Amino acid sequence: MPAIQDLYASEFAHCYGCGARNSQGHQLKSYLRGGETEAVFTPDAKYSGGVPDHVYGGMVASLMDCHGTASAAGFAASEQGQALEPGMDLPRFVTASLKVDFKAPTPLGTPLTVKGRLRSISGRKVWVDLSLLAEDQICATGEMLAIQLKTP
Numbered sequence: 001m002p003a004i005q006d007l008y009a010s011e012f013a014h015c016y017g018c019g020a021r022n023s024q025g026h027q028l029k030s031y032l033r034g035g036e037t038e039a040v041f042t043p044d045a046k047y048s049g050g051v052p053d054h055v056y057g058g059m060v061a062s063l064m065d066c067h068g069t070a071s072a073a074g075f076a077a078s079e080q081g082q083a084l085e086p087g088m089d090l091p092r093f094v095t096a097s098l099k100v101d102f103k104a105p106t107p108l109g110t111p112l113t114v115k116g117r118l119r120s121i122s123g124r125k126v127w128v129d130l131s132l133l134a135e136d137q138i139c140a141t142g143e144m145l146a147i148q149l150k151t152p
Contacts, residue, residue: 003029004037004070007090012149017066028063030070030116032084037071037116039063043108055106063114064100064130064142069093071116072126072146079121093126093146106132106139124148 005018005028013021018028030039041063049056072093077084084090106112112134119127130142 001031001084002086003031004074004084004090005029005066007084007086007088008073008092009089012092015066017062018070026062026066028066028070028114030067030074030114032071032074032078035117037067037074039067039070039114040111041114042111043106045108048108049105051105053108055108055112057100057102060102060106060132060140061098061100061142063112064132064140064144065095065098067114067116068098068128068130068142068144069095069146071118071128071130072144072148075116075118075128076121076126076148079118091151092149094149095144096125096147097145098142099144100140100142102140104137104139107134110134112139119143124150 013019016025047059117129126146128144132140
């Protein structure tokens with residue numbers, strides 16, 4: 001199964017966090033697996049925060065932001081009965097609201113798993129519950145309201 005971000009139209013693939021066309025970015029890849037989405041990212045020392053050997057909060061929020069909008073796109077397509085496959089016209093979502101609750105310091109150099117679960121869909125609005133884990137420890141939880149871009 002391709003990454004959700006790899007199914008965005010070329011004009012929407014420039015995001016710093018997850019855009020396939022942004023070689024300077026994080027290149028985050030999110031996958032829809034059953035009723036959940038998942039992405040893995042390993043932050044290096046340049047993402048250091050106020051606690052030694054730990055990630056700064058903005059990076060945690062950035063990962064949840066990009067994964068949340070990808071999750072919204074994957075959930076919306078799935079809700080419409082579309083399989084995620086190359087060549088499809090995947091809807092693009094943007095963040096309307098993102099709330100992050102930090103639960104524990106997030107370690108550097110450790111693979112971080114970002115997960116998303118669909119809360120609800122109403123028209124162009126998708127609500128996603130998010131979590132970020134380092135191994136089995138929850139470092140942050142969050143919720144997002146994503147809005148589908150209007151297409152001409």
